[in-house]
Amino acid sequence: MSLPIAPTPQLQMRPLDGQAGVSLARQLLLWLLLPQLVVWLAGGVASYRLASGYVNQAIDASLLQASKALARQLKPIGNGLLIDFPKAAQDILEADPSDRLLYTVSSPPGQFILGNQSLPLPENFENLPLGEPQFYSGSTPARDAHTPSPQALRIAALRLSLGDGPQPSTMLVQVARSSANREELAQKILVDMLLPMSALVLLLTLLVWAGIRAGLSPLHRLRLQVEGRAPTDLAPLQLASAPRELWSLANALNTLLAAVQSNVNTQKRFIGDAAHQLRTPLAGLKSQTEIALQSVSDPALRVRLERVHESATRSAHLVNQLLTLARAEPESLMAQDRQRFDLARMARLLTAELVPRALKLNMDLGMDEDDGAVAQPVWVEGNELLIREAVSNLIDNALYYAGDGAQITVSVHCTGRRARLCVSDNGPGIPAPERERAMERFVRGTDIGNGCGLGLAIVREIIERHGGTVSLADAIPHGLQVTLDLPLAV
Amino acid sequence: MKLLLAEDDALLADALSTQLRGAGFQVAHAPNGAVADYLLEREPQDIAVLDLGLPMLDGLSVLQKLRARQPELPVILLTARDSLNDRVAGLQAGADDYVTKPFDFPELLARLQALLRRSQRRQGMASQVGRLSLDEGARRAWVAGESIELSGREWTLLSLLVQQQGKVVTKEQIHAAWSDEAEVGGGNAIEVYVHRLRRKTDRAGVNIRTVRGIGYLLEAEAS
Numbered sequence: 001m002s003l004p005i006a007p008t009p010q011l012q013m014r015p016l017d018g019q020a021g022v023s024l025a026r027q028l029l030l031w032l033l034l035p036q037l038v039v040w041l042a043g044g045v046a047s048y049r050l051a052s053g054y055v056n057q058a059i060d061a062s063l064l065q066a067s068k069a070l071a072r073q074l075k076p077i078g079n080g081l082l083i084d085f086p087k088a089a090q091d092i093l094e095a096d097p098s099d100r101l102l103y104t105v106s107s108p109p110g111q112f113i114l115g116n117q118s119l120p121l122p123e124n125f126e127n128l129p130l131g132e133p134q135f136y137s138g139s140t141p142a143r144d145a146h147t148p149s150p151q152a153l154r155i156a157a158l159r160l161s162l163g164d165g166p167q168p169s170t171m172l173v174q175v176a177r178s179s180a181n182r183e184e185l186a187q188k189i190l191v192d193m194l195l196p197m198s199a200l201v202l203l204l205t206l207l208v209w210a211g212i213r214a215g216l217s218p219l220h221r222l223r224l225q226v227e228g229r230a231p232t233d234l235a236p237l238q239l240a241s242a243p244r245e246l247w248s249l250a251n252a253l254n255t256l257l258a259a260v261q262s263n264v265n266t267q268k269r270f271i272g273d274a275a276h277q278l279r280t281p282l283a284g285l286k287s288q289t290e291i292a293l294q295s296v297s298d299p300a301l302r303v304r305l306e307r308v309h310e311s312a313t314r315s316a317h318l319v320n321q322l323l324t325l326a327r328a329e330p331e332s333l334m335a336q337d338r339q340r341f342d343l344a345r346m347a348r349l350l351t352a353e354l355v356p357r358a359l360k361l362n363m364d365l366g367m368d369e370d371d372g373a374v375a376q377p378v379w380v381e382g383n384e385l386l387i388r389e390a391v392s393n394l395i396d397n398a399l400y401y402a403g404d405g406a407q408i409t410v411s412v413h414c415t416g417r418r419a420r421l422c423v424s425d426n427g428p429g430i431p432a433p434e435r436e437r438a439m440e441r442f443v444r445g446t447d448i449g450n451g452c453g454l455g456l457a458i459v460r461e462i463i464e465r466h467g468g469t470v471s472l473a474d475a476i477p478h479g480l481q482v483t484l485d486l487p488l489a490v
Numbered sequence: 491m492k493l494l495l496a497e498d499d500a501l502l503a504d505a506l507s508t509q510l511r512g513a514g515f516q517v518a519h520a521p522n523g524a525v526a527d528y529l530l531e532r533e534p535q536d537i538a539v540l541d542l543g544l545p546m547l548d549g550l551s552v553l554q555k556l557r558a559r560q561p562e563l564p565v566i567l568l569t570a571r572d573s574l575n576d577r578v579a580g581l582q583a584g585a586d587d588y589v590t591k592p593f594d595f596p597e598l599l600a601r602l603q604a605l606l607r608r609s610q611r612r613q614g615m616a617s618q619v620g621r622l623s624l625d626e627g628a629r630r631a632w633v634a635g636e637s638i639e640l641s642g643r644e645w646t647l648l649s650l651l652v653q654q655q656g657k658v659v660t661k662e663q664i665h666a667a668w669s670d671e672a673e674v675g676g677g678n679a680i681e682v683y684v685h686r687l688r689r690k691t692d693r694a695g696v697n698i699r700t701v702r703g704i705g706y707l708l709e710a711e712a713s
Contacts, residue, residue, distance in 0.1 A: 283499075283593060284500075285501070287505030290595055351658075367704050
């Protein structure tokens with residue numbers, strides 16, 4: 001027999017097809033910060049070059065001044081040169097031992113007259129314009145005790161005329177300074193500029209990050225709204241202050257939710273319609289066979305008719321059970337009313353209603369004697385009709401399976417924060433290994449009786465939907481005890 | 491007893507009519523709501539059985555129109571829908587009882603008889619179980635034609651059991667029925683009254699059963 005109803009739609013977390021892409025926040029951060037980094041690097045390079053340019057200018061100016069001052073100390077006398085170079089002036093020039101000023105005077109250019117170091121000559125020094133300084137880079141020849149290795153130098157060269165003779169000779173004044181100092185200065189300037197710039201970049205990064213977070217927060221709220229809702233809550237999503245882009249997504253989702261809601265409603269209507277469509281003809285079939293049974297005298301025909309009647313009764317029972325099961329599905333259960341009710345009173349009224357049937361079957365159905373004391377109410381919360389159906393199924397089961405003359409007892413009491421309802425009988429019971437299977441749909445404990453094998457499955461479905469548990473145990477001295485454990489209403 | 495049966499399913503209506511006639515009712519059958527309404531208005535009935543899902547005019551509307559004219563007529567609703575809302579709607583519209591399809595005919599019959607007994611009691615008519623007869627108007631009872639002496643509470647209890655014969659009368663119901671009858675020296679123990687009633691009706695062909703932890707049930711002894 002195939003399952004006549006759709007299997008329970010299990011709401012499972014299923015990952016989306018495909019892979020989750022890069023996070024939007026990360027992508028935005030990347031695209032906003034990468035250009036910043038490039039600008040920062042370019043700015044660093046540019047400012048380094050600018051700084052070294054200014055430093056060169058400043059050093060060149062000081063070199064020029066020094067060379068002019070040096071030139072003033074040399075006075076032509078006739079054919080010779082008067083060198084008025086006092087020790088004091090020499091000391092000033094060589095004041096800083098770590099950044100020694102190097103100088104050379106040569107005349108004619110190339111012929112060493114004076115100096116503390118022979119400096120490399122500028123290119124094309126013969127034709128250097130008079131009085132105009134030339135700046136260039138070079139290095140010391142490595143033969144000096146002070147400078148064991150070649151040293152990068154910045155050199156200023158000034159060519160001057162000597163005297164006004166008919167054949168005026170020229171002299172070349174060269175003043176140099178080590179480049180190391182100059183680079184140090186440029187680096188210092190660079191660092192001084194880059195530090196605040198880096199701080200600025202860091203600050204901007206933080207601001208951008210905060211901005212992205214703020215911008216994406218509606219997305220987060222939307223996710224929480226969708227994530228946090230019960231599978232049956234199909235109310236439209238509420239987005240009070242969402243950006244336009246999210247607004248359309250939320251609208252699309254709401255359209256989908258409305259469609260699902262309408263589907264659920266259709267299904268619920270179907271349950272009602274199916275009930276009517278199936279129950280009415282079954283009622284007719286049952287009644288017709290009942291009449292036929294009263295008037296038939298042929299024993300063979302009578303047996304056949306009894307079979308038809310039994311089958312009609314069973315079909316009717318099955319329809320009822322299936323409809324109850326459909327109503328206990330989470331989708332429809334949540335849509336129905338939950339109210340606070342007295343489980344003890346419900347059990348008493350239900351048991352009272354079933355007593356006449358038990359008497360007909362020669363069974364003793366009753367409740368735990370409470371010595372005449374006023375029965376204490378046991379308040380639980382839920383769908384009373386469904387829980388009643390569950391208890392009714394338990395008593396039905398006992399009536400089917402406990403056997404002739406059996407005693408069936410219903411009891412309700414509180415234990416701590418739980419309500420406990422027991423239905424016990426002194427019939428044959430269910431062997432322990434088969435108990436778990438007995439609660440599955442369409443599994444029957446025995447082949448006798450009219451059961452369709454849905455009873456315990458329905459009970460479990462209903463009770464678990466109400467946050468309760470169903471357990472089977474041995475009754476004492478023999479028989480089955482089914483216990484429903486439900487949370488008490490607060 | 492005149493009974494109106496409003497049921498649109500031909501198979502069920504035919505079977506029910508046959509069974510009800512067999513049980514001694516004069517059955518008028520209405521295949522739709524409009525006919526039911528017409529018959530209820532034109533011909534006096536003792537009881538009505540209404541299907542909720544009738545064509546032309548649904549059962550609830552028929553019931554509402556009927557209640558406007560005859561608030562007293564006992565009505566049983568037959569329905570395939572048994573959600574809480576459907577039940578509440580039916581009972582609010584003024585139905586006296588409610589039977590869900592498919593049902594066992596004996597159950598429907600028992601409910602019809604219970605409703606009729608209640609209706610007769612309202613009209614002060616006598617009810618009978620086995621050799622026990624009760625006159626609701628005079629609050630008197632006879633066993634095999636012989637009057638029996640009953641205290642106020644004994645009478646109330648017996649009357650309750652007879653009205654609901656074959657069904658369990660709960661202790662709650664008994665206490666509720668007794669609430670406006672203070673009886674000196676009686677105590678509160680229902681068991682004592684039941685014991686006395688059993689003694690006084692021991693030749694009446696009725697049996698008062700104790701239903702463990704719930705209450706009592708009166709049934710006619712099998713003859």
